[in-house]
Amino acid sequence: MPFWPQPYESTTSHWQQTNRGPTSLWNHGHDAPLPKEADYVIVGAGVTGVSLAYHLTRPGAAGEGKSVVILDAKDVGSGASGRNGGHVSPRSFMYLSELWAPLEHGGGGLSMEQAVQAWFFELDNLNYIERLVKAEGLDVDFWRGERYEVFTSPEKAAHTRRAYEEFKAAIAKTQYADRHLPWTVVDDPAKAKELSRNDRALALNIGPAGSWHPHRGVTALLRLALASKSSECSFFSWCPVQSFTRDGEGWALDCGPRSVICGREVILATNAYTRHLFPDDTSGLKDHIVPTFAQAGRVVPPASYAGACALDHTYAVELGPYLIQTPHSGLVLGPYIDVLEKRGIHTRDQVFYQDDDSKVTEGVRQWLQSYCKDDFTGWGDEAQGEGLVHHWSGILAMSLDAQPLVGPVPDHPGLWLAAGYNGHGMAMIVNMTRSFARHLQTGQWDSYMPAHYAITPERLARAQKHADKLK
Known part of the structure; x- marks a missing residue:
């Protein structure tokens, strides 16, 4: 500590x-x-x-x-x-170009082969955890399914198809050319809105996901x-x-x-x-x-998003949260660090080189409180005991x-x-x-x-x- x-x-x-x-x-x-x-x-x-x-x-x-x-x-x-947010999913293929971008441009400085290897290593991690949970009989709320990556801007919606083609082309040049690519790109706005239940959606990617009670x-x-x-x-x-x-x-x-x-x-x-x-x-x-300050919260959905109407995918939303549906307790979600900066909720100085997890901030609390109501279609009114019921912080570690x-x-x-x-x-x-x-x-x-x-x-x-x- x-x-x-x-x-x-x-x-x-x-x-x-x-x-x-x-x-x-x-x-x-x-x-x-x-x-x-x-x-x-x-x-x-x-x-x-x-x-x-x-x-x-x-x-x-x-x-x-x-x-x-x-x-x-x-x-x-x-x-x-x-x-954390409970995810055990591999990162998006959208992130690979950042890994092979030069360090001086804010990327990871990896070769294409290295970036692709890192992605498949994470997919293998999900598969391994699934096998481990079953083999050891662990009662840890493990769930395996799919993630919706939702894009709400025309720029990102247009980019996702290009990024997927770049991803496939990159893999074809590596030792992983024969591996199955478990991703689907939906770039029809009407279909994206229907699947994601988000009226702002213009496109979405569907890929492998998993979660557990960490x-x-x-x-x-x-x-x-x-x-x-x-x-x-x-x-x-x-x-x-x-x-x-x-x-x-x-x-x-x-x-x-x-x-x-x-x-x-x-x-x-x-x-x-x-x-x-x-x-x-x-x-x-x-x-x-670099110790880095992050926050998350738990939202209890109204009946409109419970039972047969509960979310059945994990989510990653442009200028929005990462999110999972827990088996019993509603949604756990949190804002990405760059979202806080782009929305003017936090400055970089309030996030990086911070290691105090005793606090939460009002700006993030308000954002967590309003996000589901504002962005999920038909969310509706929240009764007492619904909506944001808990908010916490933690310290993650960024690597240069x-x-x-x-x-x-x-x-x-x-x-x-x-x-x-x-x-x-x-x-x-x-x-x-x-x-x-x-x-x-x-x-x-x-x-x-x-x-x-x-x-x-x-x-x-x-x-x-x-x-x-x-x-």
């Missing part, structure tokens, strides 16, 4: 509110003494740390016969993993790790790591009043709070990860080159990192930590994972030249 003790009380998300039963692992290990050492110490009990622990503790994995300790400054899923998902994976019979796995909540120092062949983690624990291998799954662990960094690692940082930290043997998901972590993390666990076992980068995720001095230096794009 940014400071400890934390000088504020964080907001509580819908997901955190609705996972409070006896299996929720709140305060787990809160008062237990830390072991003096462990083979693997994972810092952070969000989806990165927890899914990595799950993969490490499977029979035959790197953690077999070894000790795995997970630490968190607060509780399981207390950060972005328990505060806090229950993270907690379920942690329970499986703790129950492993092939590894000795333990979790300690409310155990903030203040600093780390080299200790023989491993690392000593100073956990303040909770004492010190030494890890042979230490994995930082700290996302937006990573920079606080590198106060003296000069390599560019600290500045590569729009790609996560994964793997060994340069010049820090035995120290590993996975962070910087650009608000899109649930779409890649569980698949990524599967490869990460293989890397920990073999000592070699898993070729299945995009190589451009790796942390290299060259990558950090290259991104630093264009750091002002988030300022």
Whole structure:
């Protein structure tokens, strides 16, 4: 966390509110003494740390016969993993051109092959989570279906067909040429309005989507790790790591009043709070990860959008929200960061380099309160207890080159990192930590994972030249 003790009380998300039963692992290990050492110490009990622990503790994995300790400054899923919009969907093909745009133009600086690989890695993540949920029998409200990407301006509506053709042409030039493209473009305005139930729609894309209850998902994976019979796995909540120092062949983690624990291998799954662990960094690692303030809310729909009339797709709307329909509690939605800026609700300074999740803002509250009434056809009046009923915030982590940082930290043997998901972590993390666990076992980068995720001095230096794009 940014400071400890934390000088504020964080907001509580819908997901955190609705996972409070006896299996929720709140305060787990809160008062237990830390072991003096462990083979693997994972810092952070969000989806990165927890899914990595799950993969490490499977029979035959790197953690077999070894000790795995997970630490968190607060509780399981207390950060972005328990505060997000609930999506586990791959990003839109509309985003690929941004990935291969040059860094100096605000893009990711990737090759076309790299951008396409990143997209299919996210699609594979959705498929893998679906298999994992079924295989482990997880009760996490997992849903698999389709997403509507709704465009309301003539410019974007005209662009979507061109972007799709560019997407197909790009894939045809890569190793993924034989992969099925699960997208449909609807550029007839009348059909777009009918399908999306939005009278402003001029076009829409229909593509693969998934959602789950993220806090229950993270907690379920942690329970499986703790129950492993092939590894000795333990979790300690409310155990903030203040600093780390080299200790023989491993690392000593100073956990303040909770004492010190030494890890042979230490994995930082700290996302937006990573920079606080590198106060003296000069390599560019600290500045590569930008804590970013985001907000979301829960809207209970009126009867006009309930039952057989409930939304049956997830949504991404131009100058609007990302949105999912939960099984029981209505809609969870939030504004994209660029939407806030374009609508004059927030400035960039109010969003970037911010790590206080104790607040919500009035401008976003008003926008969340009015969006569904204003944009969904036939929404109608809201009775008491309907409409916006909850509003929270969270801190995500932007990466200067729009790609996560994964793997060994340069010049820090035995120290590993996975962070910087650009608000899109649930779409890649569980698949990524599967490869990460293989890397920990073999000592070699898993070729299945995009190589451009790796942390290299060259990558950090290259991104630093264009750091002002988030300022």
